Amino acid sequence: MSTIKKMLCQFMALLYIIFFAATASAGFPDRAIEFIIPFGAGGGADIEGRLLAKEMSKVLGVPLTPINKPGAGGAITYTYLVNSKPDGYTIGWNSTSVLTTTNLGNTDFDYDAMDHIGRVEYQPQPFVVKADAAWKSFKDFVSDCRNNPNTYKIANSGTGSATHTAAIAVMNAINCQVIHLPKGIKGRNASVLSGEAHAMVAPLTGAVRLAKAGKLRILAVPTSKRNAVIPDVPTMAELGYDAELDLFRGLSVAPGTPQSIKDKLFEAMSKAANSKAFKGLAKKKGFTVDPMGPKAFTAHLRSENTKVKNIFKSAGLYKSK
């Protein structure tokens, strides 16, 4: 018994020393950082986030612990983040959901309730049909759809999700009424392949493999510039329509976090984003690594927020909670 007690004492003493040694150094960061992922394990946000966290911990010299806090389209993570201590030890892996879930009214705050470190990556959300669909081009779909309003079913990952928002934007732009089917991330691709839905709006990374395998056809991307992964697909801007909504991911922290800490985090984020491992993943999956600083990102969020707000208002989804 006494040896156990002795060992316990030694262990406590050791912990004490470690703790004090840690608090004695003033520089940020001196302990593990929580890296909060707003979606469940195994999805795109999770895999990309975990790799970024790993690369960032190499730069910062402390572990970044990925923690999934899924639920309510990201609202649970963002609420946690807004209420966390503004010391930089809690980072949120945001996405377009920071604009969608807030504008749906799932939170009582907007995207600007947090401080934003920067954007890491983005990808377009193309308009996709089955490979044997009668529509060979986006124009075919537009004329067919205008002649048959409220007929075609467009699958998305969930009502109020980024894919649904983009689908509404595309349909508003071409002035066509469709039925939106919230099939979920798992059911979305399957519903197009089975013919249950006539088309879908999906993140590029979710559709590109099936498109390359000849099962799906990408008709258009709601962007202004062509995407390097699918260089042959025309953009909505080229086709003369105004619809653009990317799926982006970046980092946010609690409001009021000191500038020096935010600078350090941004530096680590950029280095991690440009690391060989992260760029390799981007190439494999088909998203674009393009770090954006806090100022540019905040401006981008502001303009995108107005866009999302207007799209939701047009569909009666704005603060519809």
Add this chain to the structure above:
Amino acid sequence: MNPEILEGFLQASLPMSLMATAAGSLLGLIVGMIPGMTISTGIIIVLPVTFVLDPVISVSLLLGLYVGGMMGGSFAAVLLNIPGTPSASATAIDGYPMSVRGEAGLALGTAIIASFIGGLFSFFCLYFIAPLLAEVALQFRAPDLFSLVFFGLTIICSFAAKSLVKGLLSAVIGLMLVTVGMDPVMGTARFTFGEVNMMGGIHFLTAMIGLFAVPQLIENLISSQAGQSDERAQSRIISLLPNLKQLSRMIKPVSIGSITGAFLGILPGVGGPIAAFISYDYTKKLSKNQQDFGKGCIEGIAAPESANNAVTGGALIPMMTLGIPGDPVTAILIGALMIHGLSPGPLLFMERGDFAYSVIFAFFWANIFNLIIALSALRLLVKLLATPKALLMPSIAILCVVGSYSLRNNFFDVYVMFFFGLLGLAMRWLNMPVVPLLLALVLGGQLEEHLRVALTGSRGDVSIFFTSPVSLLFLILSMVSIIWSFYSARKGKKDG
């Protein structure tokens, strides 16, 4: 033979791959046994390790964990009446009574053998008819999925045979609780009372831990305070493995379970729990001695166990051939493979046929190792029963709290778990069956989602459920299921 098949077999049979399979299987067994730790959690724990490993070794590790986790979940269900994974819920119905009777060894032996056969059967499905089955499953649209889930819910009738009113009430409570959180179609909050944590909805496992474990703990506390003898600790392990006669009793339930499991596994998002309950129910209905079910009979273990392991191979079919996950674990597996630049889907068999086949053979080895490891761990695990309750019960209580927290890293879920604990206690006092509530919690979300998506697609036209042949088939099966339950319940009453 196709050289790629041979190459795949060799890669999956390398010493390193086999070691990874064994390690995964053992880890899965442990993770599966701990309440609140799902197979998904286990895979997430080892995922960072797989980043640096060779793809074939990573897959071997992950598949070992997948298969082992299914087994471990059943161990906890049999030994502690706390299913380690949702798929093991049905196993607890007959497994725990056997364990109380002192036949834990036999119950586990049955579970291990049934799981092995179920897993092996789904391996052959995966190997031979994968592309064919995947095409069929892909034709399931929202109305068909709704009718399938509805069919799953009709099982409630068999569990409510004693008192239909109490059974249906229990199911209705479950269906009402499912509506808490985000509306699956409109994406807006329902019954959250302004609490953001409620918006995430009630996680099925949180509810399950509360419903199963808390009343169990309280009951144990009361019995130990009353000074009752600790029957479980004193119980002897009569036998470990089923004898020939018992094995022959397993043939029918295992056949039902394997086929049901493999097919339902292929359907995206359906998963193990439904397969386990459906095969349990049908084995019971087709059995001559229905009265034994629920009191601890090996048929009641063999059916759900073969089913939940057959689901694993089934779920790999759409994942490998179409890149569409059949359950949460295969969704993570797809992610893990993508890190290595190997995207499951139609392209994989064309571009990297050797790798695709090595995945299939790694699954084969996972089943073999699971059998070996589970059988060798059996004696040790049965000893768990001999642990004094004063030590065992607090440990379980801690695991319940840790488990419900770690599911979503949200402490709110711990309160939810305790709420369900109180609900479980109340239901026990009222003699209300818990299983219908559990089924409603598992299936309710899907039921609502498919119903509403189907009706959105048809613009409110209900006829789609009858014009789609698949949907019609499942609706007819549901009717048969309900009538059958009542008929056999009445017959049982007359006989008794």
